[in-house]
Amino acid sequence: MELRHFRADLHIHSCLSPCGELSNYPRKIVERALAAGLRIIAICDHNSAENARAVVRAARGTGLAVFPGMELTSEEEVHTLGLFPTMNHLLPLQERVFRGLPKLPARKRLTQDQVIVNENDEVLGFSPHSLFAATRLSVHEIVTGIHQCGGLAVASHIDRGAFSIFSQLGFIPDDLDFDALEVSPLMTIAEARAAFKPPAHFPLVRFSDAHQPAEIGQAATDLILAGPAFAEVRMAFDGRNGRRICEP
């Protein structure tokens, strides 16, 4: 089997995220991702996958692989990416997350609208949950919950001064089983390794954390895979069967 490079940006927000730009709707995301040379993306809005299905559908027939995901906020305010093979995988975790989020106060707009759209970019409604709030789950419960649903857990932007595992908890607890650690576009992987000295067994990846179309692919990671499938990405994170992450 021939292994090839697949450029992946697995941390992209849509117009659902309260800090995301309205212009980040499904067809725009797909168009920008392809223009940026990406082969695999993941949609990770804050605490919600309500727009992920629309982007998966918008990408059909384009050759772009889209994984549904969420960027989950733990009670310690640590952000973790949950990446999943399909929407059905993540729904049980989504339910637990929504149960712990406060409802958005009526008529109060602390943030931008949290817009739910379909694959044709038509507005279906607005998320009633306070997506920027913290869930009632600890970071351990979140990582375990992602794994129970068949997903991959990636610590978000470990180099950022807020909402990262290092900013919130000082260091990575021994029993916290992340599949990878993400570095933001602000740092290179080598710089992050030097600055934070993460345990060597964690692979490091670099994604854009895009909140607007122009940011998509600004940081990305090359994966060596047989194809753009979720199981292949898992093997690359684990470094199995020749699949691997290219660290520049």
Added chain:
Amino acid sequence: MILTDIIERMDLKIFTGRTELERPVRGGYASDLLSDVIANGQKDQLWVTLQVHPNIVAVAALKELSAIILVNGREPAADTTARADKERIPILGTSLSAFEFAGRAYALGIQER
């Protein structure tokens, strides 16, 4: 001042570290970012926080803090208690907010020397 004085005068709940209550207290630090406490906490300070994750014990031990004060009526997670017992780190609790607790403790004379 030592921990027992503060426990008595601030009516604190004792979660862990009952054998360590004669520890001296010199000032305090309030923060919920553990990275910030690692950078700026000082020996013998009270650490005022609402974080209950087990890592608070490691940070308190590393910085030789006098005690951890959990505010807003929060209680340590089960594995946090277990780790604190092992490391002999006092974890104390108050129903006050961080602002209220820090203000009253400061008024009691818990200030940097």
